[in-house]
Amino acid sequence: xxxxxxxxxxxxxxxxxxxxxxxxxxxxxxxxxxxxxxxxxxxxxxxxxxxxxxxxxxxxxxxxxxxxxxxxxxxxxxxxxxxxxxxxxxxxxxxxxxxxxxxxxxxxxxxxxxxxxxxxxxxxxxxxxxxxxxxxxxxxxxxxxxxxxxxxxxxxxxxxxxxxxxxxxxxxxxxxxxxxxxxxxxxxxxxxxxxxxxxxxxxxxxxxxxxxxxxxxxxxxxxxxxxxxxxxxxxxxxxxxxxxxxxxxxxxxxxxxxxxxxxxxxxxxxxxxxxxxxxxxxxxxxxxxxxxxxxxxxxxxxxxxxxxxxxxxxxxxxxxxxxxxxxxxxxxxxxxxxxxxxxxxxxxxxxxxxxxxxxxxxxxxxxxxxxxxxxxxxxxxxxxxxxxxxxxxxxxxxxxxxxxxxxxxxxxxxxxxxxxxxxxxxxxxxxxxxxxxxxxxxxxxxxxxxxxxxxxxxxxxxxxxxxxxxxxxxxxxxxxxxxxxxxxxxxxxxxxxxxxxxxxxxxxxxxxxxxxxxxxxxxxxxxxxxxxxxxxxxxxxxxxxxxxxxxxx
Amino acid sequence: xxxxxxxxxxxxxxxxxxxxxxxxxxxxxxxxxxxxxxxxxxxxxxxxxxxxxxxxxxxxxxxxxxxxxxxxxxxxxxxxxxxxxxxxxxxxxxxxxxxxxxxxxxxxxxxxxxxxxxxxxxxxxxxxxxxxxxxxxxxxxxxxxxxxxxxxxxxxxxxxxxxxxxxxxxxxxxxxxxxxxxxxxxxxxxxxxxxxxxxxxxxxxxxxxxxxxxxxxxxxxxxxxxxxxxxxxxxxxxxxxxxxxxxxxxxxxxxxxxxxxxxxxxxxxxxxxxxxxxxxxxxxxxxxxxxxxxxxxxxxxxxxxxxxxxxxxxxxxxxxxxxxxxxxxxxxxxxxxxxxxxxxxxxxxxxxxxxxxxxx
Numbered sequence: 001x002x003x004x005x006x007x008x009x010x011x012x013x014x015x016x017x018x019x020x021x022x023x024x025x026x027x028x029x030x031x032x033x034x035x036x037x038x039x040x041x042x043x044x045x046x047x048x049x050x051x052x053x054x055x056x057x058x059x060x061x062x063x064x065x066x067x068x069x070x071x072x073x074x075x076x077x078x079x080x081x082x083x084x085x086x087x088x089x090x091x092x093x094x095x096x097x098x099x100x101x102x103x104x105x106x107x108x109x110x111x112x113x114x115x116x117x118x119x120x121x122x123x124x125x126x127x128x129x130x131x132x133x134x135x136x137x138x139x140x141x142x143x144x145x146x147x148x149x150x151x152x153x154x155x156x157x158x159x160x161x162x163x164x165x166x167x168x169x170x171x172x173x174x175x176x177x178x179x180x181x182x183x184x185x186x187x188x189x190x191x192x193x194x195x196x197x198x199x200x201x202x203x204x205x206x207x208x209x210x211x212x213x214x215x216x217x218x219x220x221x222x223x224x225x226x227x228x229x230x231x232x233x234x235x236x237x238x239x240x241x242x243x244x245x246x247x248x249x250x251x252x253x254x255x256x257x258x259x260x261x262x263x264x265x266x267x268x269x270x271x272x273x274x275x276x277x278x279x280x281x282x283x284x285x286x287x288x289x290x291x292x293x294x295x296x297x298x299x300x301x302x303x304x305x306x307x308x309x310x311x312x313x314x315x316x317x318x319x320x321x322x323x324x325x326x327x328x329x330x331x332x333x334x335x336x337x338x339x340x341x342x343x344x345x346x347x348x349x350x351x352x353x354x355x356x357x358x359x360x361x362x363x364x365x366x367x368x369x370x371x372x373x374x375x376x377x378x379x380x381x382x383x384x385x386x387x388x389x390x391x392x393x394x395x396x397x398x399x400x401x402x403x404x405x406x407x408x409x410x411x412x413x414x415x416x417x418x419x420x421x422x423x424x425x426x427x428x429x430x431x432x433x434x435x436x437x438x439x440x441x442x443x444x445x446x447x448x449x450x451x452x453x454x455x456x457x458x459x460x461x462x463x464x465x466x467x468x469x470x471x472x473x474x475x476x477x478x479x480x481x482x483x484x485x486x487x488x489x490x491x492x493x494x495x496x497x498x499x500x501x502x503x504x505x506x507x508x509x510x511x512x513x514x515x516x517x518x519x520x521x522x523x524x525x526x527x528x529x530x531x532x533x534x535x536x537x538x539x540x541x542x543x544x545x546x547x548x549x550x551x552x553x
Numbered sequence: 554x555x556x557x558x559x560x561x562x563x564x565x566x567x568x569x570x571x572x573x574x575x576x577x578x579x580x581x582x583x584x585x586x587x588x589x590x591x592x593x594x595x596x597x598x599x600x601x602x603x604x605x606x607x608x609x610x611x612x613x614x615x616x617x618x619x620x621x622x623x624x625x626x627x628x629x630x631x632x633x634x635x636x637x638x639x640x641x642x643x644x645x646x647x648x649x650x651x652x653x654x655x656x657x658x659x660x661x662x663x664x665x666x667x668x669x670x671x672x673x674x675x676x677x678x679x680x681x682x683x684x685x686x687x688x689x690x691x692x693x694x695x696x697x698x699x700x701x702x703x704x705x706x707x708x709x710x711x712x713x714x715x716x717x718x719x720x721x722x723x724x725x726x727x728x729x730x731x732x733x734x735x736x737x738x739x740x741x742x743x744x745x746x747x748x749x750x751x752x753x754x755x756x757x758x759x760x761x762x763x764x765x766x767x768x769x770x771x772x773x774x775x776x777x778x779x780x781x782x783x784x785x786x787x788x789x790x791x792x793x794x795x796x797x798x799x800x801x802x803x804x805x806x807x808x809x810x811x812x813x814x815x816x817x818x819x820x821x822x823x824x825x826x827x828x829x830x831x832x833x834x835x836x837x838x839x840x841x842x843x844x845x846x847x848x849x850x851x852x853x854x855x856x857x858x859x860x861x862x863x864x865x866x867x868x869x870x871x872x873x874x875x876x877x878x879x880x881x882x883x884x885x886x887x888x889x890x891x892x893x894x895x896x897x898x899x900x901x902x903x904x905x906x907x908x909x910x911x912x913x
Contacts, residue, residue, distance in 0.1 A: 453632070457630070469640060
């Protein structure tokens with residue numbers, strides 16, 4: 001066949017693969033490459049330079065940011081492990097009353113808007129927080145929430161659900177015979193835990209820890225709200241971007257590259273360690289739950305329920321403050337709906353924008369998730385491997401980085417006609433696409449290839465076979481993916497902050513600005529709206545997902 | 554009804570030759586079985602005919618019209634899958650109607666044809682069930698009905714019975730064959746089960762290493778295997794070393810002269826089926842004219858209808874014999890000397906090199 005006829009006969013899925021690669025190249029690779037290249041550009045001359053990196057690694061301002069990021073990310077991850085692993089172990093190996101309740105709360109913590117935790121803790125432990133004031137009554141000084149330890153506390157309580165849910169899944173899937181064999185060979189329960197159980201769940205724990213670490217490095221809202229002079233790389237990148245407005249954002253970009261490099265190094269290190277530890281095991285003998293007795297049982301229940309309640313506390317505080325009577329930014333005692341009245345008056349744009357952007361992004365996410373997962377699962381080509389790999393990239397690249405990439409790549413270019421709203425939609429689409437793809441992919445892997453083959457064999461062209469056979473069969477995966485995409489898109493803050501303009505403000509941005517202005521009532525009401533949307537989606541995921549806990553990871 | 558001609562078909566996976574110059578011809582209406590161990594290329598060949606794999610070279614023609622470059626959905630060959638592949642979100646009726654709808658057959662004709670074919674596979678009463686309400690055997694009947702209702706030129710079956718339990722497999726085997734005969738539909742059937750292949754087929758095509766070893770009617774495959782692979786894969790076989798001088802050929806073990814039996818000049822090995830070997834306890838005389846080989850018992854297993862005797866000849870060859878249970882033999886302890894007797898006609902010979910082609 002000549003090249004021309006081959007092109008004309010290009011089958012449906014080859015065409016789709018080309019389309020997907022083109023979209024990813026334009027919306028993902030190009031902006032990131034732009035950012036990477038900007039890091040080597042001299043802001044004044046426009047020439048090539050290593051100067052930006054030299055500056056980051058020599059000037060104390062940046063070096064401290066680097067150390068601070070590393071410090072809070074490592075301690076936050078450690079904290080998340082220290083409460084996530086015991087929680088997982090207790091719920092997986094012992095009878096804990098209210099187990100579903102615990103995992104539901106943990107999931108709510110996981111999906112709650114990321115910055116809510118930070119400002120809710122200010123309301124509790126800040127200079128004028130109610131816990132601070134309560135203890136001040138008795139002349140006790142509570143430690144301040146601002147600075148490094150506050151950020152670590154918020155990270156710990158925000159990210160432990162990753163460790164908890166992943167470790168729990170792994171523990172539940174572990175063949176009980178391993179532990180039985182250890183005991184049979186003379187291990188005490190503690191030895192059995194440290195020598196058998198813990199090493200076997202290590203892959204899950206380390207995967208959870210890497211997610212925590214990467215998210216903590218990229219997190220902007222928490223250090224921005226709680227930092228007070230304690231600067232991390234993400235806040236440095238953001239303010240560098242702000243101060244460089246008009247010129248080339250070279251320093252913002254260089255700092256972002258350092259952040260990305262930290263995340264990737266961590267991921268590579270974990271992959272390396274994991275490569276030698278693959279524990280496949282058939283679940284022939286599922287683990288049994290034991291009943292703990294006496295005071296230990298009480299302590300265990302206090303621990304499990306206490307952890308998730310403390311982690312939920314910020315959310316409850318936010319909802320609570322939204323119903324406080326306010327006069328402008330001041331709480332004047334008693335309850336009232338003024339805050340809700342105010343968001344309808346001052347921020348209706350934020351609400352409609354948030355929904356329009358998130359829903360449009362979700363439509364794109366759903367369509368592309370279906371197509372991409374088919375290409376990844378069913379087509380064994382170099383292109384499908386590349387797409388599979390590219391789906392990891394949005395996880396690793398901080399929102400600030402992609403947003404700067406979008407600004408430098410598309411502002412003023414031909415794609416600018418779609419406006420800021422269009423850019424935000426495309427940005428949400430590309431950043432949250434992996435959630436949709438992952439959920440759809442796992443759904444599709446359970447569908448036998450012979451389904452589509454049978455349809456094609458009976459005369460349906462590939463596109464139609466996909467539409468009338470594959471799509472209905474992967475619908476649960478598509479729906480869960482869409483819901484996860486929606487939750488994460490409507491809560492997006494860091495990249496929106498860089499891209500938004502007067503007409504495209506969203507709820508998270510409005511909340512962030514309100515918090516900076518001390519408008520906690522307004523922030524509380526908007527956050528409550530976000531929480532309700534998120535909660536509704538979580539409920540829907542529970543309905544559609546086969547494994548409700550792991551759908552959120 | 555349609556004939557299938559495959560010429561010089563070749564398929565590579567990387568450097569591995571999955572199909573090596575496959576040339577075969579299937580007469581119209583025949584039940585043609587591809588038989589071989591896993592990895593022999595039989596499923597690859599079937600899927601290449603269906604259009605799920607693209608060949609590197611070669612032609613596939615149905616009734617003289619070449620189809621090898623047609624996309625899978627235009628080939629008009631219907632396949633029955635090993636894992637049934639019944640669409641789980643469609644009812645039995647909708648599953649069966651699927652192919653007719655793709656062919657834009659009008660509604661009333663779809664209804665009559667679906668009802669008709671469901672009667673043929675004895676599923677008329679389950680037409681409105683969903684697949685998860687059906688047993689494995691019933692699901693496979695749906696798979697068959699769905700394939701034959703479109704009246705394809707060729708019916709392809711990929712180990713359709715291998716996921717069913719033994720009893721059902723035998724029942725459905727007979728039914729498949731009955732329906733195939735009644736419709737006269739040209740069928741290519743893939744299996745690794747030699748009993749299934751022998752019982753159902755007009756022609757059995759034994760494959761190994763991507764190469765066709767022999768394609769012949771079942772009786773020929775069994776009685777006149779083309780080479781050593783076919784001789785051991787279809788049924789079992791025992792091999793005996795043969796020593797040759799210019800004038801004379803003798804069995805290494807026992808020394809019986811077999812010169813007149815071999816019509817070939819090079820080195821050969823002798824072969825005999827387990828059911829042709831008679832085991833005689835020491836002191837029993839062999840029937841007149843039989844070739845005898847002395848051996849020692851290694852193991853005897855009594856499995857009801859028959860007994861299996863594993864013996865070792867003086868030259869060290871391992872011999873398996875199968876016969877009706879004989880209490881005197883079953884009782885023999887290990888290492889007891891026995892005589893193995895075989896009629897000269899039951900001895901066949903294969904060239905002792907390369908592919909081990911059968912000596913005529």
